[in-house]
Amino acid sequence: EGHIDSLVKMAIGEGLDPITAIQLATINAAEYFGLRHRGAIAPGYRADLVAFDDFESLRIEKVFSGGQLVAEEGRIVPGPLKEVAAHVRGSVNVNWAGVNLKIPARGRRAKVIGVIPDQIVTEKLNEEVKVEDGLAVADVERDILKIAVIERHKGTGNTGLGFVRGFGLKRGAIASSVAHDSHNIIVVGTDDADMMAAVECVAAIGGGLAAVENGAVRARLPLPIAGLMSDQPLQMVREEMDELLAVAQEMGSRLHDPFMTISFLALP
Template identity: 50%
Template sequence: MRKAIALGLDPITAIQMGSINTAEWFGLDRRGYGALAPGFRADILVLDDLNTFRVQRVFVEGRLVAEEGRLLVNVPPAPSTLPPSVHINWDAFPGFDIPAPAGHSTARVIEVIEGQIVTGERFMPARIENNRALADPTRDMLKLAVVERHHGTGNVGVAFVTGFGLQRGALASSVAHDSHNIIVVGTNDDDMLAAVRAIETLGGGQVAVADGELLAALPLPIAGLMSDRPLEEVAAQDEAIHHAARALGCRLSSPFMALSFLALPVIPKLKLTDKGLVDVERFDFVEIWVD
């Protein structure tokens, strides 16, 4: 709403689009949603004005539940019946090595594009030592890995990515659409491994690691996707991991959002799964090395 109005949309039209239009499209108006009228649910936002859209009070079914950003009712925690969701087979874990066969030096690299979930495809000379390709943060050529976490298969897909800008450390997340394995980006294998282990310890979440130390974490213990903590606490944790990412050199505005979509192999161009690098336009696996 705020953005639409800031871009010039009439506030009343914006409210209409976000309420009754949406409710009618999904058939929710027949269940009492989308309007303030006789027969509709008394779910109400009281705003300061129609420009800032600052919320003063929130009513649910006519009951005041929040005021000035504070929750006024007790919400009992839902009983958790979900089993642990992070299962890594360390005995079969292959690590993050990228072997560099003789005669190969140019790598296929996923290019992250700011503000988009589509990616580009770059071809970059790799930093090779002892027949292994390493991350090269000086050229923003980092390692990316997807670690299978549901069935303990030991599958790990590894590739290169550019666009994050990390100068040290690693970022990892158990939110990785749509299979939601663990995805990790880093400047070195040790920090990438430490980040994956941190997520295992948390039972799911998002983390920033450097020099083997956990800098910040957002625990997501419900299926590795959701938090069971109050909104204010989650917001502070989210700010902490983003602050840590910036401190490590990341230049993306939403690095964990960008990271989460790099494992979605239905949106072009290059994506990474636990089974390897995928060219979505060809809908097939491709090799890292192009020469």
């Protein structure tokens, strides 16, 4: 569906003047966020340009960044790759001795994050939790899974634990080093062993996404640049992402993109 262009098309479709719709997506946004020299075509402004055929279809033909053609007819125009600074690699630093995923039971009820499909806002639930041997554990039958956030920048060992409902996983765990806004490692799973295996996989690949089942890594996507970005061709990234989503669905996930959902759950 696109990105900002889809919102512009939606606004035009609802009757907003096309020029006003484009203004909202360009100069208005640039001025609001203090992005000087952006948002307009004028002397002294950065040449970030989008060329499209008409105001109805808003089909983008070409995209320029800093005056350079970077995309044409929906495809990236290959260009020279910039060397990535060494300090943005090797960003995963976990103090494994400090990581403990066990949650001591302090009663029968607990606060649970309620996921709303395709939304970044969540519900605050209060649910009865499953207790085994004095520990609060995941309750797969009721879709109450464990969630953990593990600090990955300074090796503090700090770990946040809780419960989440809405992922639908029946087995395994998924983990990611993309977790707004501090981007520590976040993991959701049905048992501690798979959760830890998923976290270890993310750390081993220098940051990224992982899906684990029965201790085995079923799919992964390395994001070695600050644990947030890939240095591989787009098509390869797309294929690995598709595999991750397929595996997550096989493990029971009902969400369209559980990795997108998990990336927002570390926010307060």
